[in-house]
Amino acid sequence: MNSLLVATDLSAPSRHAAQRAAMLARQTGARLVLAHVLEKRALAELLHLFDEDGQGVQDQIRAQAREALSLLAAEIGEPLGVSAGQHLLEGEVMGSISMQADLLDASLLVVGARGAGFMRHWLLGATAERLLRVTLRPILMVKQAPREAYRKVIVPMDFSPWSLGAVRLAMAVAPQAELILLHAYEARFEDKMRIAGVNEDLIQGYRSKAQQYALLRLKQTAAEAGLAAAQWQPLLTHGEAALGILEQEEEQGADLIVLGKHGVGMAEELLLGSVTKRVLPRARCDVLVAAR
Incomplete structure (x- = not known):
């Protein structure tokens, strides 16, 4: 973790x-940078609305944004002894x-959950997917007010090429946490065998x-990632993956879920996988999407 960019x-x-x-910057020694974007279209509209006073209004908005960024940097950084850059x-x-993430070569993008009420779920999914369409960097969606370092992290495994990277990212972001490597398994053709009258003992x-x-694949992935036995535990659930992840979030008291961004072929390289899409807006804890 070299640098963290907060949008x-x-x-x-x-x-x-x-x-x-x-908190992550203090924990990992990474550089912390805050970025706030003023939309050019909105600034241009001010010139049209206020005519000759438009430039002055623009300058006032820029000054207020710089002041707010500076105040935020001080409020979050000073108690932890962390200096935050501002853009x-x-x-x-x-x-x-x-x-900006590319210019900084940011190790992690950090964004907050936005919206309220019935719009919140849609906004969360849309924000993550839009960001992942334009960047291949991991994104941490923060949903809860932080009180301590991450303690229990669920890392769902589907044994795709993304799985190992998700484990390693979890280790980097939450080095002191217990990692729960979760796999939701389903016996192939189980329903069809039952319909066909296959003996239940055989099923x-x-x-x-x-x-x-x-379970064997979970152990192999943990070993490849370099996890010690005390750092992780396996968890197998039977049935649909997204539902199993959300159920275990509650049951395990997880404060972070690390998901892989899955794609098949070039056409889907920048799309979120179906499980990630379903879990991201519904999870109550923070969610980290491992883009690589």
Whole structure:
């Protein structure tokens, strides 16, 4: 973790994101940078609305944003002894954030959950997907006010090429946490076998083999990631993956879920996988999407 970029709209939810990033910066020694984007289209509209006074209004908005960024940097950084860089950007929001992340070579993008009521779920998913369309960097969506370092982290495993990277990212972001490597398994053709009248004992035996194979793969992934036995535990659930992840979030008391960004082929390289899409807006704890 070399540098953390917080994309903030200076709202209360984004303040939580900045606080979490400051805690991570102190924990990992990473550089902390805050960025706020003023949309160029909105600034241009001010010139039209206020005519000759438009430039003065623009300058006032820029000054207020710089002051708010400086105040936020002080409020989150000083209690932890962390210095936060500040960038006031102008342009299209997603593109500006992505470009700034590239300029900083940010190890992690940190953003806050936005919206309220029935719109909140939609906004969370849309924000993450839009960012992941323009960047290949991991994104931490902060949903809770941070109080301590992450203690229990669920890392769902589907044994795709993304899985190992997700484990390693979890280790970097939460080095002191217990990692729960979760795999939701389903015996292939189980429903069809039951419909066909296959003996239930045979089906259970088939499911047991699928479970044993999944446990072996979890152990292999943990070993490849360099996890010590005391750092992690396996967790197998039977059934649909997204539902199992959300159920275990509550049952395990997890404060972070680390998901992989899955794609098949070039056409889907910058799209969120179906499980990630379903878990991201519904999870109550923070969610980290591992882009690589």
